[in-house]
Amino acid sequence: MRSPATRQRQSPVRSDHAPRRPGGRLGRTGFWAVLLTVLLVVSVLYAVTFGPADITAQDAWASIVHHLGLGGSGTGDLTPLRDGIVWQLRFPRVLTAAAVGAGLALSGAIMQAVTRNPLADPYLLGLSSGASLGAVAVILLGATLFVSAAAFLGAVLALLITLVLAGAAGPITPTRTVLAGLAVSSLFAAATSLVIFWTAAGDSYREILSWLLGSLSGADWPAVAIAVGAVLIVGLPLMASARTLDSFAFGDTAAAALGVNVPAARWVILAATALLTGAMVSVSGSIGFVGLILPHAVRLLTGPRHRSLLPLSALAGAVFLIWTDTAARTLFEPRELPVGIITALVGAPVFAIVMMRRKKMS
Amino acid sequence: MTASTLDTAAVDPASSGRLSLTRVLFRRDSALVIDGVSATIEPGTVTALIGPNGAGKTTLLHLIAKTLTAESGSIEYAGTDLLRMPRRRRAAIVALGEQDAFTDLALTVFDVVMLGRTPYRRGFADSDADHFAVVDTALSRLGMTDFADRLYGTLSGGERQRVNFARALAQQPQLLLLDEPTNHLDIRAQLETLALVRDLSESGITVVAALHDLNHAAAYADQVIVLAEGRVLTAGRTVEVLTPELIRGVYSVTADVVRHPRTGRPLIIYDAPASRGGVPDGADPDAAVPDAALTPAR
Numbered sequence: 001m002r003s004p005a006t007r008q009r010q011s012p013v014r015s016d017h018a019p020r021r022p023g024g025r026l027g028r029t030g031f032w033a034v035l036l037t038v039l040l041v042v043s044v045l046y047a048v049t050f051g052p053a054d055i056t057a058q059d060a061w062a063s064i065v066h067h068l069g070l071g072g073s074g075t076g077d078l079t080p081l082r083d084g085i086v087w088q089l090r091f092p093r094v095l096t097a098a099a100v101g102a103g104l105a106l107s108g109a110i111m112q113a114v115t116r117n118p119l120a121d122p123y124l125l126g127l128s129s130g131a132s133l134g135a136v137a138v139i140l141l142g143a144t145l146f147v148s149a150a151a152f153l154g155a156v157l158a159l160l161i162t163l164v165l166a167g168a169a170g171p172i173t174p175t176r177t178v179l180a181g182l183a184v185s186s187l188f189a190a191a192t193s194l195v196i197f198w199t200a201a202g203d204s205y206r207e208i209l210s211w212l213l214g215s216l217s218g219a220d221w222p223a224v225a226i227a228v229g230a231v232l233i234v235g236l237p238l239m240a241s242a243r244t245l246d247s248f249a250f251g252d253t254a255a256a257a258l259g260v261n262v263p264a265a266r267w268v269i270l271a272a273t274a275l276l277t278g279a280m281v282s283v284s285g286s287i288g289f290v291g292l293i294l295p296h297a298v299r300l301l302t303g304p305r306h307r308s309l310l311p312l313s314a315l316a317g318a319v320f321l322i323w324t325d326t327a328a329r330t331l332f333e334p335r336e337l338p339v340g341i342i343t344a345l346v347g348a349p350v351f352a353i354v355m356m357r358r359k360k361m362s
Numbered sequence: 363m364t365a366s367t368l369d370t371a372a373v374d375p376a377s378s379g380r381l382s383l384t385r386v387l388f389r390r391d392s393a394l395v396i397d398g399v400s401a402t403i404e405p406g407t408v409t410a411l412i413g414p415n416g417a418g419k420t421t422l423l424h425l426i427a428k429t430l431t432a433e434s435g436s437i438e439y440a441g442t443d444l445l446r447m448p449r450r451r452r453a454a455i456v457a458l459g460e461q462d463a464f465t466d467l468a469l470t471v472f473d474v475v476m477l478g479r480t481p482y483r484r485g486f487a488d489s490d491a492d493h494f495a496v497v498d499t500a501l502s503r504l505g506m507t508d509f510a511d512r513l514y515g516t517l518s519g520g521e522r523q524r525v526n527f528a529r530a531l532a533q534q535p536q537l538l539l540l541d542e543p544t545n546h547l548d549i550r551a552q553l554e555t556l557a558l559v560r561d562l563s564e565s566g567i568t569v570v571a572a573l574h575d576l577n578h579a580a581a582y583a584d585q586v587i588v589l590a591e592g593r594v595l596t597a598g599r600t601v602e603v604l605t606p607e608l609i610r611g612v613y614s615v616t617a618d619v620v621r622h623p624r625t626g627r628p629l630i631i632y633d634a635p636a637s638r639g640g641v642p643d644g645a646d647p648d649a650a651v652p653d654a655a656l657t658p659a660r
Contacts, residue, residue, distance in 0.1 A: 259453030
């Protein structure tokens, strides 16, 4: 039976226990936020100095400072060619990598919460196969200028079909979402394979393969605009859904009992996340593992609450993709690996470790 | 902060209202699950919802919390329509304790209780710190203060149940709906949970709990509502409702209802159904079926 203690309702209940975890956890989140932000800035500035052309860090920074209008003293002894390499190739590429990494990690964290499935990733709703079909089709038609647009349209089409399919049978439950995404993915993947099988020849094979595995080699300023724009316009507002995502922890019914409009919230969050992913896919192909792994890694650092998970995942994703992409373009110079290979090579072992940690924790 | 934070929110019994259900109807896949349920529940009481499996107990709780939507009928609390209320306002009045609340996430006890504050949180600027006092009070009320940093997943069934109660209390509800709160708990945790329910109702919270164990209802409930096939078979004061006739009628089980020697509450003593599970013929009852079949189970 209850001890009499619970009946002392009039007595002060503040225990002498020092204020607990709030301090601890917010402090930890703040620590990681500062650390990752510093790391992100340093990574951007440092990663531009890597590359086949022999460009020193000072040269690279001089070029950036000049173009940003901060220095004003011109590019000094930097030749136009070297200046071009930094400003037209490396810098946009690093920025695109950062934005895509942030967008994918954020999408992954949200997808995992909305579907309550730790294996969910940003491409869950058939996005990558939809984008692939669009991209492959235009590559084969020779219209490589429109790859981004076609990929985005393909992703949106796949998303719409998935949501309609998931919603057709009743409320959009996590299971239904995953199953509908699976069906759409399979269909679009089959269509992509069919198209490649019948028409691809010679160079287009490599181009397609690179796209399917995920690559940032096409990153230019328009790509930066798309990726950064999507993170700012769609990603930042999505972070405001943190509390709603928290309420899904014990399931849809529990969330509804806490005053959350579950079907509407799930629909809006899924659609916004998919648009974010669609924008990412359109500039980089489908880079695997970033959206799956990083949210798990961040959960191990600061716990599963989304108010810290979402921003930290985005920061960690940005740093992670900057460096994996730097490795992809420099490890086997002059050949370039699709960055998706590196993220998978790094991601798979990390994922195994995460799984083992989870097992220990539960 | 003091306990009064919680108590001011947890309704002064005099000003709180009654819960009334009127001809509530709910269909699942065209089958009637709740078939015109009407009931009145007085504020600050414990009401046990009993009935065989599939009678609609869980569904009825979910209809009151509007985690399921009734097809017709009305549910009023203190004279206001609970079903047409904005969801956050409703969530600030009604808390639902589900059966076997489970999460995959590595949430701490504090995180879980903090979820109870969801209906009260406004916008991104709303800080966790604004809610610490209520969360702390809820934790200490359940004796879980020292568990705040523990992972929910590492707790025992009884401890989890306490955390779920604390989460519900953090919602500062006037009406607490519990779906089989003693499920999967050992006997000590069961009794502690039920004592807690009693305790909460004494502080003014109206509790409606779906219960399987009739002796739990007999010992702790002020009122019993008996559901069968989605209808109210009978409802009323516990002593008046829980009779051998009712138990035979609803569960096809023969039972005696005696007075508990110490508490004076009804105590139900079952006869094993003759058709199955009875004392086997020819077996030595003392050896084959120790005590259980011969003396009351509880």
